[in-house]
Amino acid sequence: MKGLQRLRERMVQEQIEARGITDERVLTALRQVPRHLFVDEALQAQAYGDHPVPIGLGQTLSQPYIVALMTTLLVVRPQMRILEIGTGSGYQAAILAVMDADVYTVERIKQLYQTARTRLLHMKYFNIRVKLDDGTLGWPEEGPFDRIIVTAGGPEVPTPLLEQLADPGIMVIPVGATKRDQRLLRIFKKDGRIHQEDQGAVAFVDLVGSHGW
Secondary structure (H helix, E strand, O other): OOHHHHHHHHHHHHHHHHOOOOHHHHHHHEEEEHHHOOHHHHHHOOOOOOOOOOEOEEEEOHHHHHHHHHHHHHOOOOOOOOEEEOOOOOHHHHHHHHOOEEEEEOOOOOOHHHHHHHHHOOOOOOOOOEEEOHHHHHOOEEEOOEEEEEEEEEOOOOOOHHEEEEEEEEEEEEEOOOOOOOOOEEEEEEEEEEOOOOOOEEEOOOOOOOOOO
16 A cells, blocks of 8 residues: 555655646645545556556546646636546546536447446545536536536537536537547636637547547
């Protein structure tokens, strides 16, 4: 256990802080959540490496720095309502949960949905709700959301997600005509207006759905 805690601390110091992430709430969350429990036992030794980790069915657990960057860009505050598109392993949702947000997360792959839901309940993350559905449609009956984070890349920003983003609100989403062209966007909604910031090149799995691929 202590060995894993040391690996988690090294991850934060060498992969996150060394690249300029300084938000103490984000760093604390990354130190607290046991990343190795969000991958198959056979891959736990790889969990704290500086790379994504496969979680099956063509999906991955994002590189630690990318999780930290996207969380930082969201500017999370306690009791915020946050919508996550692409539950995957549940790790990103857990990071947001320990930052005292109310998390609503949507996964389209039934096996990943079932595994993540069971895992998050077992780990007592009771401020996370998980839904099996087309994530590009969001979760309209629970909106609006103060923040929206999309952990898969599509060809456009889904209109339903923009509609469910509160005003003011922030969305973080990778968008690109192809995987090679993906850019990480931070989208602000304020006074009915939309403003985008380009945060650089990224490479995510495909966002599949009515408003994705």
